[in-house]
Structure formats: C-alpha cells, structure tokens
Amino acid sequence: xxxxxxxxxxxxxxxxxxxxxxxxxxxxxxxxxxxxxxxxxxxxxxxxxxxxxxxxxxxxxxxxxxxxxxxxxxxxxxxxxxxxxxxxxxxxxxxxxxxxxxxxxxxxxxxxxxxxxxxxxxxxxxxxxxxxxxxxxxxxxxxxxxxxxxxxxxxxxxxxxxxxxxxxxxxxxxxxxxxxxxxxxxxxxxxxxxxxxxxxxxxxxxxxxxxxxxxxxxxxxxxxxxxxxxxxxxxxxxxxxxxxxxxxxxxxxxxxxxxxxxxxxxxxxxxxxxxxxxxxxxxxxxxxxxxxxxxxxxxxxxxxxxxxxxxxxxxxxxxxxxxxxxxxxxxxxxxxxxxxxxxxx
Amino acid sequence: xxxxxxxxxxxxxxxxxxxxxxxxxxxxxxxxxxxxxxxxxxxxxxxxxxxxxxxxxxxxxxxxxxxxxxxxxxxxxxxxxxxxxxxxxxxxxxxxxxxxxxxxxxxxxxxxxxxxxxxxxxxxxxxxxxxxxxxxxxxxxxxxxxxxxxxxxxxxxxxxxxxxxxxxxxxxxxxxxxxxxxxxxxxxxxxxxxxxxxxxxxxxxxxxxxxxxxxxxxxxxxxxxxxxxxxxxxxxxxxxxxxxxxxxxxxxxxxxxxxxxxxxxxxxxxxxxxxxxxxxxxxxxxxxxxxxxxxxxxxxxxxxxxxxxxxxxxxxxxxxxxxxxxxxxxxxxxxxxxxxx
Ligand SMILES: Cc1ncc(C[n+]2csc(CCOP(=O)(O)OP(=O)(O)O)c2C)c(N)n1
Numbered sequence: 001x002x003x004x005x006x007x008x009x010x011x012x013x014x015x016x017x018x019x020x021x022x023x024x025x026x027x028x029x030x031x032x033x034x035x036x037x038x039x040x041x042x043x044x045x046x047x048x049x050x051x052x053x054x055x056x057x058x059x060x061x062x063x064x065x066x067x068x069x070x071x072x073x074x075x076x077x078x079x080x081x082x083x084x085x086x087x088x089x090x091x092x093x094x095x096x097x098x099x100x101x102x103x104x105x106x107x108x109x110x111x112x113x114x115x116x117x118x119x120x121x122x123x124x125x126x127x128x129x130x131x132x133x134x135x136x137x138x139x140x141x142x143x144x145x146x147x148x149x150x151x152x153x154x155x156x157x158x159x160x161x162x163x164x165x166x167x168x169x170x171x172x173x174x175x176x177x178x179x180x181x182x183x184x185x186x187x188x189x190x191x192x193x194x195x196x197x198x199x200x201x202x203x204x205x206x207x208x209x210x211x212x213x214x215x216x217x218x219x220x221x222x223x224x225x226x227x228x229x230x231x232x233x234x235x236x237x238x239x240x241x242x243x244x245x246x247x248x249x250x251x252x253x254x255x256x257x258x259x260x261x262x263x264x265x266x267x268x269x270x271x272x273x274x275x276x277x278x279x280x281x282x283x284x285x286x287x288x289x290x291x292x293x294x295x296x297x298x299x300x301x302x303x304x305x306x307x308x309x310x311x312x313x314x315x316x317x318x319x320x321x322x323x324x325x326x327x328x329x330x331x332x333x334x335x336x337x338x339x340x341x342x343x344x345x
Numbered sequence: 346x347x348x349x350x351x352x353x354x355x356x357x358x359x360x361x362x363x364x365x366x367x368x369x370x371x372x373x374x375x376x377x378x379x380x381x382x383x384x385x386x387x388x389x390x391x392x393x394x395x396x397x398x399x400x401x402x403x404x405x406x407x408x409x410x411x412x413x414x415x416x417x418x419x420x421x422x423x424x425x426x427x428x429x430x431x432x433x434x435x436x437x438x439x440x441x442x443x444x445x446x447x448x449x450x451x452x453x454x455x456x457x458x459x460x461x462x463x464x465x466x467x468x469x470x471x472x473x474x475x476x477x478x479x480x481x482x483x484x485x486x487x488x489x490x491x492x493x494x495x496x497x498x499x500x501x502x503x504x505x506x507x508x509x510x511x512x513x514x515x516x517x518x519x520x521x522x523x524x525x526x527x528x529x530x531x532x533x534x535x536x537x538x539x540x541x542x543x544x545x546x547x548x549x550x551x552x553x554x555x556x557x558x559x560x561x562x563x564x565x566x567x568x569x570x571x572x573x574x575x576x577x578x579x580x581x582x583x584x585x586x587x588x589x590x591x592x593x594x595x596x597x598x599x600x601x602x603x604x605x606x607x608x609x610x611x612x613x614x615x616x617x618x619x620x621x622x623x624x625x626x627x628x629x630x631x632x633x634x635x636x637x638x639x640x641x642x643x644x645x646x647x648x649x650x651x652x653x654x655x656x657x658x659x660x661x662x663x664x665x666x667x668x669x670x671x672x673x674x675x676x677x678x679x680x681x682x683x684x685x686x
Contacts, residue, residue, distance in 0.1 A: 045495065071495065077525065082484045082518020089488020092474070093423075094496060112515070116478055117485060126457035127682035128468045161683050185685035 004143040004194065013199045013234075024203040026196050027059040029171035033178035034061065034098065036207055038068045041096060044182060045072045047083065048100030048136075057100055058138060058197050084110035084135070088118040088187075091133040096182055101137040104153045104191060118187040119162030130185040134178075138192045139230070139281055141329070146320030152313075154191055154258055155280070155287020164188040164212060165259040167229035167281075171201035173256055176210030183209065193231035193281060213260035217269075221249035223343050225269040227292060228279035229255045232311070232330075236279045239335040248343050258288055266292070267300055274305035275342050279335070284312030309338055347622045348546070349538040351629050352599070353569035356638040362574070363642050371644060374416060374573050376653050378408040378632050381435050383657045387665070388431075388448065392609040396669065397448040399461035404432035406603035409631035410535050411436035413576025414503060417584050418471070425486035425504040426475035429535075430465040433505055438470040441664045451671035458674050459682075473502070479540075480506060480513035483532070487519040490530035490593075501587040503531040503580075509540030511557070512548060520561040520595070529587035531580065532558070532595045535570060541606040542617035558595035570600030571631040601626035 016023050024032070037044045046064060048057065052075050056062040065073040076083050080101070087097035101107055107114065118131050140149045154165050164186055168174040174192065181188040215227070218237050226236045233254050240250035251269050255262060270276055276296050280288040289310035296308050311330045319328055363371070385405050392401065404411065411432035418424065418437070426433040434444055440455065447454030448462055455467045463477040473489060476482040486504035493500050510516055511534060523530050536554055538545050559565035564586060568579040576598060583594035603623060605612035613620045639645040 077518065077521055079518030079522065081515045082487075082522060085481070085484020085515060086488035086491055086519065086522060089485035089490075090492040090495070091488070092485065093489045093492035095488075095492045112478060112481065113484060117476060117481055121474070122685050123682050124456060124459050124464055125466050125468075125474065126459050127685070128456075128466065129474070130685040132685075164684075 004140070004145070007143045008195060008198050011195055011198065016201050021202040021204060023200050024171050026171045026174055026192075026199045026201070029175040029201070029203045030060045030178055030192070031062055031064070032203070033175040033182075034064060035067065037098075037179060037182045038064065038072060040207065043094055044096045044098065045074070046098045046100065047074050047076045047087070049076050049078060049102065051075060051100055057102065058194070061100065080106050080109035081113050084113035085117065087133055088113055088121070088131055091118075091131045092121060092129045096132045096134075098134040098136060098182060101135070103140050103149050103151075104137040105148055105151045107135065107137055107153060114187070115157070115160050119160050122186070123162060131187050132185045133187045134181045134190060135187065136190045136192070138194045138197065140194050142322070142325060144320045145318065147317040150318040152191070152280070152282030154189070155282040157189060158259055158288060158291060162187065163259060164257065166190045166212070166257050168192065168256060169196065169230050169233045169254055171199060171203045173210050175203055176208050177256060179207060180209040180212060184212070191230065195231050196234065210256065212257045213262050215253045215255045215262035215265040217251065218254050219250060219252040221251040222273060223249045224275035224277060224339065225251045225253060225266065225273045226277045226279060226339075227253045227255055227266055228288075229258060230281050232279040232281045235330070235332055236277075236311075236335055239332045239339060242332070243336055243339055246340070246345065248339060248345060250339060261292070263295065263299070266295075270296065270300050270303045274303050276304070276308045277338060277342060278308065278310050279330075280312045282312055283315060284310040285315050287312060306342060309342055311335055311338060346619050347625055348544060348618065349622065351571070351626055353571060353629070355569070355572060355629055355634050359572075359574060359638065360642065368644055371639060374412055374577070375635055375639060375645065377412045377436060378573060378635065379650070379653055380657045381408045381411065381432050382632055383654060384435065384441065384661050385431060387661050389604070389609040391665070398450055399448050400607055401448070401462050401609070402429040402431070402607050403604045403609075404429060404602070406626065406630065407535060407537065407570070407600050408432055409573040409576055409635070410505075410533070410570045410598050410600055413573040414533055414580045416577045417580035418501070418503060420471050421500045422584070423471050423473040423486070423489055423500055423502040425473050425482045425489070425502065426465065427479065427482065427506055427510065428463040428475070428477045429505075429507070430463060430475045433475075434465040434467070434472050437472045439465065439467050439472050441660065442667050443467065445664050445668035446671050449668040449671065450673065451668060452674040452678060453671050457678065480510040480516050483510065483516050484519045487523050487528060487530060490523065490528035491526065493529055494526065499588060501529045501531065501584050503533055505533050505535060507540065508534065508536040508538065508545060508554060509548065510534070511554060517561075520558060520563065520593075523593040524562040527590065527592035529590070530593045531583045531587060532593065533580070534558075534595065534597045536597055536599045537602045538599075539602070539606070539618065542612070542615065544618070553597070555595060555597035558597070561595075563593045563595055565595040565597070567597050570598035571629045571634060573631060573635055600631075603627060
C-alpha cells in the first residue's frame with residue numbers, strides 16, 4: 001500500500017446517487033479511459049515509472065499490461081527528460097503516447113523537452129508535424145509529501161503556448177477528459193489530484209469525450225462566482241454548499257481545462273454575480289488565480305462589485321509536517337471565511 | 346600547440362576498394378561535398394551584408410560526415426540535426442532555395458521563417474527536425490525510432506550530435522533506452538573537439554567517446570570524419586544492423602570545423618585553439634583529400650571539377666536571387682500552427 005493510501009482512504013466525499021447510473025471510483029474511471037483508448041487505437045501506448053508494477057499508478061494503469069501487452073504498456077527507466085523527448089519523437093511519427101508520472105514534480109526534470117520541444121515543434125516546423133502527446137501526473141498533498149512531492153505546476157505551464165492543461169475534479173470528467181486528451185493532436189497535460197483518486201461518481205460505460213475549453217456549473221447561485229478546477233474546486237463546492245444555510249448563494253464553476261480557458265462561462269456568471277473568487281491547487285502568485293484575476297480586471301471590470309479574491313497557495317514552499325500544513329493549505333473553513341467577507345456577511 | 350592532431354590515415358590503402366564502387370557514385374559523393382562547400386562559402390561571403398538575419402553554424406571542413414552518412418540512407422530514412430544543420434539538410438536532399446529563403450526570413454523558407462538556420466527541417470525528404478538546444482533532438486530521434494519499431498516500419502533514424510552533446514544527461518537517457526529496446530537508430534557523433542571555444546579537455550575526462558558509448562550496451566564505431574568513403578561504409582553497416590532489428594549504433598567521427606563555432610570566418614586568433622591546429626587539419630580537408638584520391642585513380646581532373654563548380658555556383662546564385670526576391674511573412678502568418686487541429 002502506498003504510504004499515503006491511508007490518508008486518501010480517510011477522505012469523505014458526497015456519495016453519488018446510484019439511480020443516476022453506474023458508480024465508479026476516480027482511478028478506475030481513468031483506467032477505463034486508458035483501456036478504451038488502447039483498444040480503440042493501436043497508436044496509443046502507455047509508459048511511466050511503475051505503470052506495470054502492483055500499485056499501478058494508484059490503480060490507474062491496473063491490468064493494462066496484461067490486457068494489451070508489454071509492448072504498449074511498459075515501465076520507463078528513470079529518465080524523465082529522455083523519455084519526454086522519446087515520447088515526443090514517437091508522437092511526431094504516428095504514435096499517441098501517454099506518459100505518466102506519480103507526481104508533477106518529476107515533470108520539472110523534463111521541462112526542456114516539454115516546454116522547449118514538444119510544445120513548439122508544430123509551430124517551429126510550420127505545421128509539418130504534430131505532437132499528440134499526453135503527460136499525466138497526480139498532485140500530492142499531505143503525509144509528509146512536502147516541498148518536492150506536492151507541487152502544482154499548472155501555473156508554470158499556463159504561460160507556454162502550444163500546451164493544453166486539463167484538471168478534472170470528478171470521475172466522469174477524468175474519464176472523458178482523458179479520452180479527449182488522447183484524441184487531441186497537441187501535447188496535453190493532465191493533472192489529477194491524489195486526494196480525488198478515491199472519489200466516486202457516476203461514469204457511463206464506453207467511449208465519451210468531454211470537450212476542452214468548456215466549463216461546467218457545479219452549483220448555480222447569484223451572490224458570487226467561484227471558479228477553479230480539481231481538488232481546489234471540490235473544496236470550494238463543499239464550502240458553497242455549507243454556506244447556503246447562512247443565506248449565501250454561490251455559483252461554482254468547474255473550468256475542467258485551464259488551457260484552453262472557458263472565458264465565456266466566467267463572463268456570463270460574473271455579469272450576474274459581480275463578485276469573483278478564483279481558486280487553484282497551485283501558488284496564487286503568477287499562476288492560474290493571477291491570470292484569471294487579471295482577465296477579470298481587463299475584460300469584465302464593469303461587472304465587478306468588489307475586488308477579485310484568490311485562494312491558492314501562499315508564496316512559500318510546501319511544508320512536510322502536518323501542523324505546518326494546516327496553516328499552509330486553504331481548507332473549507334478558510335474558503336468559507338473568504339466567501340463571507342466577499343459577500344459582506 | 347596542436348592539441349588535437351589528426352590521427353587518421355586518410356585514403357592510404359583505399360585504392361584497392363575503388364573497383365567495388367561505380368564511378369558515378371564516387372563522383373556524386375565528391376559533387377555533393379563540393380556543393381555544400383560552395384554554398385557555405387557563398388553564405389559566409391554574403392553574411393555581413395545582413396540580408397540573412399539568422400545565426401549560422403558553418404560546416405566547412407565537415408562535409409564528409411553529412412555526405413557519407415546520407416549516402417547510406419534512403420529518402421524514407423529519417424535524419425535529425427543539431428544546430429549545425431546546413432550540411433545535414435543539403436546532403437539529405439533538402440531544397441537549396443527553401444534553405445536560403447529560410448536564412449533570408451522569407452515565407453517560403455522550409456519552415457516559413459519560424460526556424461531559421463538552426464531549425465532546418467523538411468519532412469518530404471526525411472529531414473525530420475533539428476534543435477538549437479544542444480542534445481535536444483537526441484531523445485526525440487530515439488522516439489522516432491521507437492515509433493518505427495512499434496509500427497513495424499522499416500525506416501532507420503539517424504541523429505547527428507556534437508562531442509559536447511554527449512555531456513548532456515538526455516543523451517545518456519536516450520542511449521540507455523535505445524539499447525534497452527534495440528531501436529533502429531544511429532547516433533552519429535561528429536567530434537570536432539570544441540564546444541564553441543571550450544576544448545574537450547576542459548569538459549570531459551580523457552577517454553574515447555565511442556568506448557564510452559559502447560558502455561551503454563550498443564555497437565560503437567570510430568570512423569575518420571575526413572574520409573567520405575569510410576563514413577559511408579561505417580554508416581552502411583550501422584543502417585543495415587538497424588534494419589535487421591539488431592539495435593542501435595553509435596559512431597564517433599573525428600573531424601574539424603575550419604570556421605568559428607558560429608558566424609562567418611575563423612575565430613582561432615582569439616587563442617582558444619592554435620591556428621596551426623586548423624592548418625594541420627586543412628591539410629586533410631575532406632574535399633581535397635578525396636579529390637586527390639579520385640584523381641590519382643583517373644576518375645576526375647581539374648576540368649571536370651571546374652565544370653561541377655561552375656554549375657553549382659550558378660545554382661547557388663539563382664537560389665540567392667530567388668530568396669532575395671521572395672515575399673516576407675505577413676502578420677497573419679504569425680498566428681498559424683500554434684495548435685494542431
Ligand atoms: C542546452 C544548451 N546549452 C548550451 C547551448 C549553447 N551552445 C550552442 S552550440 C554549443 C556547442 C555545442 O558543441 P557540440 O555539441 O560539440 O557541437 P558543435 O557546435 O561542435 O557542432 C553550445 C554550448 C545550447 N544551445 N544549448
């Protein structure tokens with residue numbers, strides 16, 4: 001059992017309604033997406049450190065090697081930059097690699113290949129080649145993960161043209177967005193969150209794709225707009241649901257993909273509420289929160305009734321110990337407090 | 346002081362091999378090298394006119410490696426290049442006009458003015474890509490070889506890299522993987538002893554690069570980079586090995602660049618290398634040694650050479666005129682191909 005399994009097992013989420021369809025765990029939903037994609041297209045292959053080991057990337061790659069073969073689902077040497085380049089080259093020549101990492105932190109070793117090669121090839125060669133590459137990782141948190149196993153790097157990558165960034169928050173989206181990512185002809189980063197891996201949800205069987213650049217309302221409301229993705233959005237939704245009892249009616253928008261970004265849905269909601277809270281699993285400074293906050297100032301200023309607020313991480317490395325972590329990470333209580341302040345309650 | 350003397354034997358003892366080659370083939374190798382030399386010298390001569398607003402890394406002195414290697418490849422085989430692309434591109438069959446248009450930042454350049462000299466590529470002739478990040482293309486080429494293996498396709502991928510590239514971690518990662526999976530790839534390392542102005546001795550321990558590469562568990566060869574036929578034969582063996590599914594080959598090919606790392610002219614006078622060293626290597630100029638060799642066999646003479654040079658010069662001038670008359674990109678061209686459909 002991975003060292004943080006106990007922690008993830010202890011998390012409680014709202015149970016899905018089985019009358020709405022088949023209920024599946026988050027990791028199983030991604031697993032199903034990979035399996036369908038491997039089945040659907042012989043160009044797809046899956047690699048990463050330990051994809052064929054017994055823990056199988058949190059269960060996400062479980063059984064895939066047996067079902068397909070060791071030629072299409074294979075372990076990777078500890079060579080993040082090399083393998084990112086190898087996957088890029090394979091993608092340029094007809095393959096659709098899915099390159100998986102336990103943590104986004106390890107992708108930092110491969111920035112040269114990801115940022116300076118994969119993202120730019122199609123542009124640099126004037127459209128002669130495409131790079132249909134999926135890079136997957138699960139953001140860590142807690143249990144001593146600390147500064148080097150908890151980083152959310154979507155903010156660092158948001159600024160890179162040529163990349164797409166996907167951050168699901170539900171099993172349904174995790175499957176549908178993964179299938180879209182694999183079908184996409186560009187390098188796509190899929191960042192999951194370790195704490196969502198055991199979340200359950202209604203997941204249809206078979207092939208379906210969730211489109212990129214289309215946010216979705218998780219809660220309708222009129223008092224303020226909360227936007228974000230992944231686990232940060234999950235916490236915000238929990239806060240919003242609780243605050244309904246206090247008479248605060250928040251609208252919660254799950255962006256699902258950060259790049260491309262669904263500006264329309266934010267604008268439409270803001271027109272109604274006039275208040276914007278942006279949440280992210282990464283640092284607030286210069287990242288997703290900052291970008292969306294700036295967009296609001298630039299494009300939707302006339303709708304704003306008060307300052308945009310951000311809930312991301314403070315400008316501090318992730319501490320490892322659980323006491324320090326409590327001060328470091330925003331939780332439902334802190335998100336709720338910010339919402340109350342914004343609504344003058 | 347000559348730090349890196351030539352250690353080969355040039356064309357000594359090659360006379361007996363001549364009969365195994367068609368004269369047309371032997372002459373074509375010469376013509377291809379002469380063509381690269383003449384084009385490079387013309388690029389160099391015009392460089393200070395500033396019409397070519399692109400960094401250049403000339404291959405004058407290194408023609409035999411590109412020409413010998415590409416002679417052992419088919420059009421379907423892939424070639425990946427570093428920043429030193431010109432010889433690779435021309436030898437692989439790249440379009441001269443498209444190259445010069447690229448140098449002149451014109452829309453009809455081989456990459457529509459997105460790349461410039463360091464990023465020549467043309468899929469139609471198997472010039473698969475190049476990177477201005479040292480060693481950047483080495484893992485990517487390895488991935489192209491992986492794709493060939495997975496698809497069961499027969500093309501072989503060759504990637505050119507410099508001696509300094511072998512110091513990058515990504516090359517070690519790529520060699521390990523290629524050997525592990527027995528990929529159909531050739532790593533062609535032009536060892537010209539310098540990384541910009543840094544000699545090997547300040548960058549690597551005393552060792553032979555081809556022996557270092559053999560440590561990754563792959564075939565590894567040393568071949569004289571001034572001898573176009575030796576390069577050709579070594580490449581042929583490596584390509585055949587790859588096609589047979591017997592895995593990758595590393596080739597170390599000592600050779601000398603007669604010019605500065607980048608730009609026009611030589612920069613030896615700054616003192617990082619002795620001018621006498623360059624002069625010693627110029628005595629084994631790949632073009633001249635091969636010419637002398639062919640001439641002694643009665644296959645060529647000055648008249649034939651002058652005719653060739655005249656034709657190549659005319660082609661070059663026409664291509665320059667074409668480039669200078671070609672349209673520049675418009676603002677709309679900036680926005681295409683950021684993402685693929
Ligand atoms: C990663 C990286 N580091 C440094 C540079 C700067 N640089 C450009 S070419 C070069 C020399 C490379 O030498 P080598 O690989 O031997 O090739 P050569 O130029 O001799 O053909 C250097 C250091 C770069 N482009 N990329």
